[in-house]
Amino acid sequence: MSTVLSVKNLRLYFTTRKGIVKAVDNVSFDLKKGETLAIVGESGCGKSSLAKALIRLLPRNVHTYSGEILIDGNDVMKLSDEMFRRLIRWRKISMVFQGAQNSLNPVLKVGFQVAEPLMIHNNVSKEDALAEAKKYLRLVGIHESFADRYPFELSGGMKQRAVIAMALITHPEIIILDEPTSALDVITQANIINLLKKIKNELGLSYIFITHDIAVTSELADRVAVMYAGEIVEISDADEFYYRPKHPYAEKLMASVPTLRTDKKLEFIPGAPPSLINPPQGCRFNPRCPYAFEKCLKESPPPYEIKSGNIVRCWLYHEGKR
Amino acid sequence: MNRSRVTGGIFKELLQYKSALVGLVLLMFLLIISTYAIFIYPGSKAVVYWRAGENMWIKNPKNALPEWWELFTPGKTLPRTIEINPNTKGYAMETLKTTNDGGYLINLSLSFNYEYDEEPSAINVFVNGTPGDNFALFWVYPDGRKIFLTNLTLTTESTNYYLSQDIALNTRLEMDLYKQIGKPEYSPTIEKILFGTLSREFKVQKGMFKLLVQGYVKDPKKTSFDLVVYGKVYGIAGTDHLRRPLEIAILYGTPIALAFGLTASVLISVIELVIGVISGYFGGALDTIIQRITEIYMIIPFLNIVILISVFYKLDLWTLLGIIIILSIFGSGIKSTRAMALQIKELPYVEAAKAYGASDWRIVFIYMIPKILPTLVPSIVLSVPGFVFLEAALSLLGLGDPLLPTWGKVLSDAESQGALYKGLYYWVLEPSFMLILTSISFTLIGFALDRIVNPRLKEM
Numbered sequence: 001m002s003t004v005l006s007v008k009n010l011r012l013y014f015t016t017r018k019g020i021v022k023a024v025d026n027v028s029f030d031l032k033k034g035e036t037l038a039i040v041g042e043s044g045c046g047k048s049s050l051a052k053a054l055i056r057l058l059p060r061n062v063h064t065y066s067g068e069i070l071i072d073g074n075d076v077m078k079l080s081d082e083m084f085r086r087l088i089r090w091r092k093i094s095m096v097f098q099g100a101q102n103s104l105n106p107v108l109k110v111g112f113q114v115a116e117p118l119m120i121h122n123n124v125s126k127e128d129a130l131a132e133a134k135k136y137l138r139l140v141g142i143h144e145s146f147a148d149r150y151p152f153e154l155s156g157g158m159k160q161r162a163v164i165a166m167a168l169i170t171h172p173e174i175i176i177l178d179e180p181t182s183a184l185d186v187i188t189q190a191n192i193i194n195l196l197k198k199i200k201n202e203l204g205l206s207y208i209f210i211t212h213d214i215a216v217t218s219e220l221a222d223r224v225a226v227m228y229a230g231e232i233v234e235i236s237d238a239d240e241f242y243y244r245p246k247h248p249y250a251e252k253l254m255a256s257v258p259t260l261r262t263d264k265k266l267e268f269i270p271g272a273p274p275s276l277i278n279p280p281q282g283c284r285f286n287p288r289c290p291y292a293f294e295k296c297l298k299e300s301p302p303p304y305e306i307k308s309g310n311i312v313r314c315w316l317y318h319e320g321k322r
Numbered sequence: 323m324n325r326s327r328v329t330g331g332i333f334k335e336l337l338q339y340k341s342a343l344v345g346l347v348l349l350m351f352l353l354i355i356s357t358y359a360i361f362i363y364p365g366s367k368a369v370v371y372w373r374a375g376e377n378m379w380i381k382n383p384k385n386a387l388p389e390w391w392e393l394f395t396p397g398k399t400l401p402r403t404i405e406i407n408p409n410t411k412g413y414a415m416e417t418l419k420t421t422n423d424g425g426y427l428i429n430l431s432l433s434f435n436y437e438y439d440e441e442p443s444a445i446n447v448f449v450n451g452t453p454g455d456n457f458a459l460f461w462v463y464p465d466g467r468k469i470f471l472t473n474l475t476l477t478t479e480s481t482n483y484y485l486s487q488d489i490a491l492n493t494r495l496e497m498d499l500y501k502q503i504g505k506p507e508y509s510p511t512i513e514k515i516l517f518g519t520l521s522r523e524f525k526v527q528k529g530m531f532k533l534l535v536q537g538y539v540k541d542p543k544k545t546s547f548d549l550v551v552y553g554k555v556y557g558i559a560g561t562d563h564l565r566r567p568l569e570i571a572i573l574y575g576t577p578i579a580l581a582f583g584l585t586a587s588v589l590i591s592v593i594e595l596v597i598g599v600i601s602g603y604f605g606g607a608l609d610t611i612i613q614r615i616t617e618i619y620m621i622i623p624f625l626n627i628v629i630l631i632s633v634f635y636k637l638d639l640w641t642l643l644g645i646i647i648i649l650s651i652f653g654s655g656i657k658s659t660r661a662m663a664l665q666i667k668e669l670p671y672v673e674a675a676k677a678y679g680a681s682d683w684r685i686v687f688i689y690m691i692p693k694i695l696p697t698l699v700p701s702i703v704l705s706v707p708g709f710v711f712l713e714a715a716l717s718l719l720g721l722g723d724p725l726l727p728t729w730g731k732v733l734s735d736a737e738s739q740g741a742l743y744k745g746l747y748y749w750v751l752e753p754s755f756m757l758i759l760t761s762i763s764f765t766l767i768g769f770a771l772d773r774i775v776n777p778r779l780k781e782m
Contacts, residue, residue, distance in 0.1 A: 057677050060605075089679045097677070102670035107692040117678040166678065 003070075004173050004206050005031040005054075005093075010067035012046075012053040019277040020063050023049035025230040027067075030309070031174065036200065036207040038221035038238070040214050040253065042273050046230040047210045048098065051176045054208070055095050056084050071174075090117045094167040095176040099183055100160040104151035111137070111147025114166045121170050136165040140195060157188035161195065168199065176208045181216055193219045214257050218242055223309070226250045229274045229284040234312045246312040246322075249285050283315065291316055332696070335774045336767070345766030348759055356577035368574040372566060372727040379565035381405060383443050386556035388568075388748050401438035401553040406533075408546050417542050426542050430535035432549045436464075437528050440554060441513040447483040447533070448548035451476045455545065457537040459483075461516055464529025469495070469516075479544075486512050560748050562732070563739045571727035572752055578728050579710045579760060582643055586709035589647050591702045594655035599690045601656065602663025604682070612656065619652035628712075632721035639713070639723035646712065655701070662694050697775055704768035707761035714757055729753035 012024035023046045031037050041047050052058060056076075058065060069076050071092050076084060094117070097103040104113055114137060115129035124132070134144045140161040151159060160180060167175050177196070181189040197220060200207060211217055217224060217238075224241040226234040226249060234247040245251045255267035271288040274280050280287055286296040295315045304317040316322045336342045363371070371378070383403055392400055406412050412434050418427040449457070459471040472491055474483060485491070495515045499506060508514060508524040519527045539545045559569035601612040631637070631645055666672060667690065675685050716722045717730025718737065732753040736742075741749040 055677055057673065085679045085681075089677060095674075095677050097670055097674050099670055103674040105671045105675070105689055105693075108688070116675070116680065120679050120681070120684065163674075170678075 002033050003030050004033050004072060005208075006068075006070040007054070008068040008070070010050070010053055010069065011064050012049055012058070013063040013065075014059065015061045015063040016277070021276045022230050022279065023276055024053050025279075027227075027230075027232050028303075029225055029232060029235055031206050031208060033173075033206055034200070034204055035222045036209055036220050038209045038211065038217040038224045039227055039232075040211060040217055040224060041227035043212060044273050044276075045227045046276070047212075047227055048178055049230075050227070051095065051178050051208070051210055054176060055089060055093055056081070057095075086121070090121055090167075090170045090172055092172055093174045093176060094170065094172040095178060096160075096163050096167045096180045098179040100163040100180070101156055101183060103163050104159055106151055108150075109147065110142075110149055110151060110154065110162050113151070114147070114162055114169060117166060117170050132169060133165070136169050137162065139168070139199070140165045156184055157191060160184060160188075160192055164192075164195070164199070168203070171203075172205070174206045174208065176210065178210045179212070180209075182211070182213065189216060196220060214253060226253065229279050230276055231284060231313065232311075233285065233314070236306075236310045236312075240310065246306065246310075246317070247285075247314050248289050248291050248316070283313075291321075295319065332699075332771070332774055336770055339770040339773070341766045342770030345763045345768075345770070348763035349767065352576055352580060352760060352763060355573060356580055359573035360577055363570070363574050368570055368727055369725050371570050372574075373725065374566075376564065379561070379567070380446075381550050382561050382565040382567065383552035383554065383556055384561065384565050385563055385744075385746055385749075386443065386552075386554055386561045387746075388558055388560040388752070389555045390558070391555055391560075391748065398439040399437070400555045401436075401440055401442045401551075402555060403553040404434050404436070404442075404551040405548065406432040406434050407548040413547075415542070415545070421538070425538055425540050428535075428537050428539055428542055428545065430537065430545075430547055431532055432535070432547060433530055433532040434549075434551065435529065436517065436526070436531050436551075438553075439526055441511075441517040441524075441526060442551045443513070443554050444484075444486040444552040445513065445516070446550045446552070447485055448480065448550070449474060449476065449483060449546075450480045450548075451545045452540040453477055453479065455537060455539040457535050460534040460536075462532035462534055464527055464531060465519075467520070468534070469498075488512070559752055562735055562749065568732060568749070568752060571729065571732045572756060574727050575729040575732070575753070576756065578639065578726060579713065579756070582639065582713050583706040583708075583710035583760070583764075586643055586646055586650075586712075587702050587705045590650045590653065591655060591698055591705070593647070593651040594653055595659045595691060595694060595698060596686075597651065598656040598659025599663040599686055599694065602660040603667050603686055603690060609660075612652075613660070616652045616654075616656045619649075620654060622649070624649055625712075628716065629719065629721060632716060636724055637721075639726055639728075642713075642716065642723065646709070655698075659694055659698070662697070663690055666690050666693055700768050700772035700775055703764050703771055706764040706768075710757065710760050714753070729756055 008028045010024055010027045014021040014023055027050060029037065039047050039050065053065065054069065067077065071088065076088050079087065104110070111130050111133045115126070115133035118124050118129040118132055119126065130147065134147050137144060137147055142158055142161050142165070146154060146158065154162065164180070180196070181192050184192065193216065196207070199205065207220070209217060209220055221238040224236055224238050225232050226247060228249050234245065234250050236246060241250070245254050249269070252267060252269045256269070258266055269288050274284055274287065282298050283289070283292070283296040283301050286292040289296065293315070301313045301315045301318060303311045303313050305311055306317070336346070359368070381403070387400065392398065413432055415428060415430045418429055420426055447459070453476050455476040457474040459474065461469045461471050471485070472483070472488060474481065492512050495512060496510050499510055499515055503520060503522055506522050506524070514524055517526050519525045533549050535547060537545070557567050557569055559567060559572050561567055597612060601609045627649060628646060632642065637645065672685060672689055675689050680689070713722065713728065714730035714733060717728055718734045720734055722728060722730050722734070730753070733750065736746070736749040741747070
């Protein structure tokens with residue numbers, strides 16, 4: 001399988017009054033065609049910033065934005081903002097935003113809203129774009145007649161579907177799903193996940209699935225990347241990851257997932273996620289890590305390749321303690 | 323999102339407020355008047371009528387009250403204007419005989435029925451004939467009394483005999499009256515003497531009056547008389563000092579006022595909205611520049627500058643409108659729309675739009691402005707009367723459009739002619755009434771809209 005997206009040493013720092021926030025720090029990963037890469041982590045670990053860095057949707061207070069993002073082998077970091085907007089956004093990468101309820105413009109009809117990217121990017125006439133939008137609404141399971149409704153007339157799940165249709169309409173290769181199911185009830189979540197699976201297989205898409213909900217990820221992910229304090233601490237194949245996470249943080253994360261009606265004590269990770277302005281010395285997880293030893297306090301662990309593509313950043317593996 | 327975002331929804335909700343309903347009915351009334359005015363005075367006809375000069379309206383009474391003024395004088399019918407000419411009833415001419423030199427002797431009688439309770443305001447006789455024609459005019463009362471009025475000799479083909487202004491006649495009639503009944507209890511004007519009974523108290527003699535003319539003419543076919551007995555009331559709006567029917571200005575002023583007020587209010591609000599959103603959305607230096615310009619604009623004395631410009635350049639209404647708009651576009655509205663824009667530009671759907679590649683202008687015009695627009699509608703509606711009043715105020719100061727008949731113009735005339743001092747209240751009341759009606763209409767609608775669009779006000 002060919003690699004559609006390759007990210008190397010991506011950094012995104014923000015300037016704030018308190019100092020520089022290293023929201024995305026030295027992140028590298030590959031995404032293959034037809035693959036779903038889940039990016040999991042706690043709130044505030046830089047998942048959404050990573051998504052924004054990928055689609056170059058940067059706020060005003062950017063301090064550093066560097067690294068390489070190769071899409072089909074071309075470094076899109078070299079493109080100007082205007083060229084990026086024209087050639088990459090929604091042509092190559094599109095995005096489903098966190099909180100779909102709010103990502104629809106309340107004053108535009110759903111059909112028009114879904115057709116918007118098409119009208120912007122492909123110079124399609126309004127009628128053709130609306131017809132296409134209806135087609136995609138059908139694809140995501142919304143009846144055509146809803147094209148003439150306003151967003152407030154749709155349920156949460158339908159809005160989410162409409163937003164997905166909006167991300168699909170320009171035939172991108174990669175879709176970033178930023179917490180696509182976080183505000184939905186379990187049944188609707190399941191529906192949406194099944195829909196996403198179906199669409200992926202039909203259209204041959206690659207997903208970057210950003211979520212804090214590891215349970216949901218297990219349905220969809222081919223590979224899982226765990227983010228902690230702006231870094232990716234582990235990338236593993238999904239089967240492997242759910243069977244046996246490698247990084248101590250990932251372990252703890254898995255242990256904190258509730259299971260139904262079994263007598264399991266839910267674990268939590270003591271302490272709070274570190275400040276991204278002043279991350280801890282050495283391994284960023286060391287203050288909360290039960291296995292931490294001296295080296296962890298001093299040096300940041302480099303990536304350790306367990307097998308091809310599976311990486312963990314932990315001294316335990318470097319030192320052969322695991 | 324609540325229903326009120328949808329225009330149809332707003333309108334339906336509006337109808338539930340009684341005050342808004344009243345406002346809408348008034349607005350409808352004003353719109354009907356406007357349509358009617360445009361229909362009966364197409365093109366520049368109103369201006370032509372209004373600027374026509376004395377001759378066009380010579381057969382109208384001066385400063386006549388509107389006909390409905392009778393409501394305030396119960397039991398009295400106020401005189402209407404009566405005109406007797408060859409085309410009306412009561413006109414009879416007989417050619418008596420031919421004289422040696424080829425002229426004719428004629429006998430003319432112009433008779434009319436007078437049933438009103440007050441004397442007319444004036445009497446004029448318009449004569450056509452050949453130069454050199456001679457006439458003797460007599461007045462015949464319903465009771466048969468006959469008074470000699472005057473002798474007329476034509477020097478041109480037509481002559482106007484302003485009977486009411488004939489001082490010699492006035493003196494003679496007064497003397498005769500004194501001789502017959504002594505000093506009357508009223509001040510004897512020509513009209514009162516010619517229409518009163520022969521008594522010390524003034525009372526109109528009702529019945530058939532006659533103007534008799536005996537004449538020597540060269541060509542009877544060219545001879546015609548036109549007697550106009552001016553009333554004291556005229557039409558639905560009365561007349562002004564130039565005999566013009568005020569209804570022209572009252573009617574035609576309506577579409578002008580509405581167009582002026584609405585255009586100014588809508589354009590200013592929309593331009594302010596666009597500038598405010600641009601300022602808020604783009605931020606940075608552009609924002610700073612726009613905000614500083616706005617602050618400077620806000621301390622410029624608006625009315626003084628408008629007056630200054632109007633004094634220097636006699637402006638027509640639409641240029642004035644343009645100047646008012648230009649002087650207002652950097653108004654306080656920019657501050658509030660900018661504040662809203664700052665909020666909206668952080669909303670997820672704006673960010674989403676940026677993500678899928680919507681250009682900045684697309685975001686400004688399709689995403690932000692339609693979102694803010696509904697909240698502006700009440701203030702747009704509420705500021706309409708302000709601009710209508712502004713136009714009237716400028717006209718009152720003599721700085722309005724020099725040609726168009728407007729409400730402010732009527733007020734200006736009334737003021738310069740001392741209408742209130744002379745007791746010609748209708749002259750001031752009519753345009754004021756229209757102004758107030760416009761104001762009430764928009765205010766009632768605006769307040770109701772405000773409650774709908776800003777639902778928090780509902781609870782107060």
